[in-house]
Amino acid sequence: MVAAVEPGWYDDGTGAMRWWDGSRWTEDFADFGFGVELRTSAVPASAPTAAGWYDDGRGRMRWWDGRRWTAQSRFSGGEQAYAGVVVDGRWIHLGELSQPIAGVVAVVDSLERIGKRPGFSRAAHAKALFGPRGRLAWRQFGRFDRRALGLAIESADQAWITFPPAGDEAGARRFASWITASADHYRNR
Structure with a gap:
């Protein structure tokens, strides 16, 4: 069924x-x-x-x-937000973008490592890479400092990138872990 x-x-x-x-x-x-x-x-x-x-x-x-x-x-008032990403129940939002949270993966790493992730680079080449202000071209992503810390949200058909506040790597990792756990929870429902 x-x-x-x-x-x-x-x-x-x-x-x-x-x-x-x-x-x-x-x-x-x-x-x-x-x-x-x-x-x-x-x-x-x-x-x-x-x-x-x-x-x-x-x-x-x-x-x-x-x-x-x-x-x-x-939003409902029960949402969690960090670095421009908002999670409100079963949905995750970045700027004007929204998608069901089930099936997404969140990672925090250097932009150099994020750019090498297969799902991220696939989304970028498919023109499905987005930042808080909208679509990002691969060349735009390449202009960022590769050592900078990024919060990436990946799904099957798109990837989002945003930047945690300076000096808050631990907070970014907690939020990314929570997103991934929420995605797993809703994926299995």
């Missing part, structure tokens, strides 16, 4: 991020490079009609302006 997949933005198998309504693919596509940009003018069937704060289906409340989701968001 196959478990039901919750509604949300997922890779549809062609490399595009597409809205899954819980039972089928819709015609809504998104580009998560620099915020959410719908590639279609269609409004998701479940979209509210009145402006206001609504659950966006990705673990946070977002402002619906009556026609589209805006970049304004807020």
